[in-house]
Amino acid sequence: MVLRINSGGGSAFASEIIRQELLELKKKGKPVVVSMGTVAASGGYWIAADADEIWASESTITGSIGIFGAIPTFEKTLASVGIYNDGTGTTPLASGLDLTQPLPDQLKGVIQQAIASNYDQFLQIVADGRNIAKKRVGELAEGRVYDGKTAQAFGLVDKLGSLADAIEAAAGLAGVKDYDTEYITPPESMKDQFLQLIAAKLPSMASNRGIHHPVIDRLKKTLTSRLESYLLLDDPQGIYAHCLINLTL
Template sequence: MPRRNFRQHRPFFSNAMPRAVVQPKMQWKILPILWLALKRMAMGLGFLVLLNLLVALIVMPAFLPKKAAAPSLPSEMVLFMKFEDGLRELPSPVSFADPFAGVSSATVRNIVNALDYAREDERVKGIIARMYAGNFELSKITEIRVALKRFRESGKFAHIYSSSYGEGGGGLSRYYLASAFDEIWMQPLGIVSIPGVGLEVPFARGALDKLGISPQFFQRKEYKTAYESLTNKAMSAPNREELGAIVNDIRFEMLEQIPADRGMSKAAFEKLVNKGLFTAPEAEEVGLITHADYGDVLLDNVAELITGERDADGLELIDLKDYGRVMEKKAHGLMVGGKAKVALVYAVGAIMPSGDGGGFGGDGIAAADEIAPAILKASKDEDVEVIVLRIDSPGGSPSASESILRAVEKAQERGKPVIVSMGATAASGGYWIAAYADKIYALPTTLTGSIGVVGGKFALGDLFGKLGVNWEKIHWGKNAGLWSANTPFSASEAERINAMLDNVYDNFIARVAKGRGMEPEAVDKIAGGRVWTGRRALEVG
């Protein structure tokens, strides 16, 4: 094809045409000019768009969060770690609204793996931890405590510092974590707050009645009390029994672990719990902490231990996250030639059909349309020998849970064992997706079970009446107002809701019976919607 000579085209602003040329009629002459103008404009806009894209490609990387480069490791080091924003199952997502947020915090698995690497690494001399405020779930703490104990068995030190352990509130969970370290440091004006465990549940039915809001929820069965604080004016006997058992199991775990770590008897520690609140000198005197002193003194002590000089500036401190990243990369390199693999699939958050949450928002969603395909993909991988399903979920949609369970079943049919690892919670739908697993592992304080179902709605008709709002209805279908917030359930609507709940409950029981090798009647006897701790769940099978 010959090259087009673009110079042959007349410039947009051209000279007048010679008189010898016959002028076309005005209405036809203006059309080519308009077309040419539009074409030039489009080309100009296209150039601007292209220019903007080029600028964005050049400039934006400077503003986007960068993946931190793995640092080189010295021949001798002390690791440090921070507990400041709770403990995560999954890395916090990088926010494009806040591109300066940096690298997300370490997960429980990252911390445990790094501690295990450090245990065998002769370059690592010890660990210093700094505890801030945060939500520390007992089961996640337990996993880190176990890893810390393995680390300390190597003879290396593990010290922790905090300004307080529970200032302004209960600090038992924070102290539970701190107790696994060999030395516990606290600021001289800090406090240790370990007043035990208290559960307080508000019951709002009286207030809702005054507002004209009618909560209409049905449960299967007596222990499925998720909405009881809205439907009742006081705690039911099954609810009190269930919560009392959970508190008692937490007490059992605290008395088993903390006194043994701090070298005191269970009776002595329970006496301290009954006292509850301790100043720094008091906490040091009774053995709850080892040092009532400042963080800089701790660093100087460690520096003297490592370098022989009380100068923290000469101390080589490496962030545990960075250390773990380097060691993970090294371990991955050693495994490249290997064939066998373990596929790890996470189910964290409320179980919903898709990541958009069906109107509940995308954060904290265990999306069935992501988890089920991940399990199926792993089941087709010839190099994968086992699939580990890590669950930290309070439940959610029965149909979404069924989709994930079906994927587990298909993976097993393809010869892939599925192992479930439970985090802080694997209850209701979280247990549904675990039911068929070849093995289920839980921690003593994991909350699981809740084999039941609850459903219903709020009827706001009386509230609207008090506000002077009148709703007019035009319906087709006897039960067209089934999900309307303006009216309570009619008799036929309530019958359909209860039939649905019975169907879900019966199928839940059947799947648990099949997966755990039990009779449905036996499952029903220990189910009833009851939440069990991991320790109790093991006892009841």
């Protein structure tokens, strides 16, 4: 199987689920080859690390081995419209995760410990998958990004080439000479449908209000980028492995 990755990552939880599924496939004796697209970083690299071979182009953005936490709270937004929330509890954590209040320091500490644990797990996954000493992985990590050629020099990528090259390599690993290729693409998500709906509606809304297309094009790009950024924050634990190159908050 050839897995094409074109992602800057996202939920650490989701990345691990996908990685485990790939490991199950390998247990059945099927070679797994990763072909990196324009970006295959952070959570995208988490998924790729255990592949039998990793292919990238020279200009691929990869690496970004790192973890961060994000739990948005809305106390300032509510205060701006005159809404306030208060209460008392037996402990700082009695109210649970109340997004209408700033995070208690004790809860921040718990989240930081979870981030540190996930980061250590990320380092170990890369060390085991790429056969690189964990200490060396730590030196390459901390969110640093690399182009494909540099990543190959560091052992994070095996070979440089196209998707077609990766497919040929997978066939070789499987010992197959005559084969057909089946391309499987995911269905459009609700997020994609929503963004497409917004993008489709903006030009007509702008035209009705006399707004020129260059202005609406910039607005569309900004709005789409911000919506994608907020829709990204969906990890159940609030912990993310995401390359921040394209993230706008």
